[in-house]
Amino acid sequence: MANKVAVFRKEHFNAAHRLHNPLWDEATNDKVFGKCNNPHYHGHNYELIVKLTGVPDPATGYVYDLKLLSDLVRDEILERFDHRNLNLDTVEFKDLNPTAENIAVVIYDILREKIAKELDLHIRLYETERNFVEYPAI
Amino acid sequence: MANKVAVFRKEHFNAAHRLHNPLWDEATNDKVFGKCNNPHYHGHNYELIVKLTGVPDPATGYVYDLKLLSDLVRDEILERFDHRNLNLDTVEFKDLNPTAENIAVVIYDILREKIAKELDLHIRLYETERNFVEYPAI
Amino acid sequence: MANKVAVFRKEHFNAAHRLHNPLWDEATNDKVFGKCNNPHYHGHNYELIVKLTGVPDPATGYVYDLKLLSDLVRDEILERFDHRNLNLDTVEFKDLNPTAENIAVVIYDILREKIAKELDLHIRLYETERNFVEYPAI
Amino acid sequence: MANKVAVFRKEHFNAAHRLHNPLWDEATNDKVFGKCNNPHYHGHNYELIVKLTGVPDPATGYVYDLKLLSDLVRDEILERFDHRNLNLDTVEFKDLNPTAENIAVVIYDILREKIAKELDLHIRLYETERNFVEYPAI
């Protein structure tokens, strides 16, 4: 990847969620998801890091204007998920368990549509300071 | 406060909540609490710092064994609030709006009962990295 | 301060500055301010924590709506200082050396005018992760 | 404390230590200090925050030049404790249990001798990110 630079923008959102598999009985859900299966939901401060990789534009020195990336993440991701209940308030997780893994893939798929194909996209999502995920895996 | 040392222990819990005043109509709740009034809840990673102030025991060099303080916070606070919906799953916030201010006062009142009166108690609670509160105010 | 709670909001701004005393010759300025005396300026990511202390409003559970505090800091402080050269672009530091101490006092004085007198105001300002100041001193 | 500003400098050192009371038998030491009583020692990255409070010098805008404070902490504290075994390599903890509380008091006493009496001194010491102490207590 000679000449390529990666640029990163960090944003955050707060959301409620519940981990649950509707095909399983309650005992199995409890055993697998433990406290995360609370039917009344719990929540997190999600920290999201979006990475774009490409060749800097010689005229600007930018791979991508990080102010524009921040605006894009705000419009496409924070507007959908910030201060929402992921299970109840979103179409994306109506039938998809909102684990950190699945949230990262969903965010990737949304942003991938909005960013030129010449740029590689990568997502890191912190559910807590100690639990986080990346997609696609490096 | 000559001779007195303050000791601090940091713990965290994840919870869902909704800010809402049941005496107000929905328009007023929306105007005052904005996105935090989402009827389906949102959530946070709460970071809690408990501070105890006193004279170190000459035999141990401890004001308070921080391992025991961690156990106490786990038993009294995390067991109640971690992975819970503060509005629905707790008696403390059944009729009390779960703002960071009120959560800090509730935590103080619970722990105050469990800690010897010779020790001063102080609570810092982070709702997000950028929004936090302390009680009592210094 | 029984019943009083302190609430904090963290914001940041980026600025250039130079430390310099125009009454001194260059050798003295160099000796006292070292690299900070660079006539072409250097810069920092300033992290600002604004603290307000008061009794929570029973109707809201808020000492002060932190969204409104964020807006106030943006309008009054970030608009003035973010992405500015403190020495050249501001009236506040035209004749005042922009040390962290002086910046904190200036920010305090600006915000003090905009916040009700019943609330105590306190400023913490990070110039770097390792160098920071508070005003008024506790 | 009108007009007074507090300035802070953060430094760090790495050290080994063991918590132990030589007047007690091993069973009591084990019960009180647990894993911290390991006779072969364990260790920490200590983060030290030194706070000085005073009136800024009008000629400089400084309460205390933080570069000089950094040098002072390096000469007086880091030279003594960094990469040392606190129990074996220092005179200060030859007969004093090196708890965070006692280390903070020792650091305070050393620095208090070196800093003008007009300036208040205060120490915060992190033993881990989750366990820390302050002296004198505020």
Added chain:
Amino acid sequence: MANKVAVFRKEHFNAAHRLHNPLWDEATNDKVFGKCNNPHYHGHNYELIVKLTGVPDPATGYVYDLKLLSDLVRDEILERFDHRNLNLDTVEFKDLNPTAENIAVVIYDILREKIAKELDLHIRLYETERNFVEYPAI
């Protein structure tokens, strides 16, 4: 690595160690390892980040339950190394210099035995906030 997601769990432990090559004389050890060669040991708060890469299970949305990963790291790594003297209290570093590089490789080898081969494993280890290592290198 289409479809693959990486999940991360952060844990920490505190340990004492000494860097030393028994085949060298003391002058060479001093020259190479400096303060880290202190015969009485020094110590660190090690922060460990374990990364597993694989395809999420469609039934759970998990690559690996991070609660189980936390338990595994506690049983296999923290039980061995937390509050220990790496040189004296462990078999792993009896004849191996406990540099961050070597500790990371040892942790990898221990965990690799316990995790299904379909999952890639990767270790990041912080010795201090400013010094850290990864294995295997990406």
Added chain:
Amino acid sequence: MANKVAVFRKEHFNAAHRLHNPLWDEATNDKVFGKCNNPHYHGHNYELIVKLTGVPDPATGYVYDLKLLSDLVRDEILERFDHRNLNLDTVEFKDLNPTAENIAVVIYDILREKIAKELDLHIRLYETERNFVEYPAI
């Protein structure tokens, strides 16, 4: 990359800069660079993480002595850029826009000359906590 370990050292520097393309008129510069185009400059606390990848030396357990890496970064990078105006005080950015992307490439090119070819080199540079870059891209 079997057997290879990556080692990282974090350093920081403070600098002023301005983003500007001299081939463009002021309206275009304003539109593209916004506040970053302030002719009087603004500034940042840059956090720099240098990564070296190689096989640990069996005699030391080191890929590269991080104390020596710190010294190298200080001599080659901090001496050039710390407390400087990147546009005015450096030859590297006399005709090159000092975006984070370009700064990272310049730092890479300087250090690449000083480090043995057997070791891979990689740069991460934080302009703020929320905006950062890496070169070469992974």
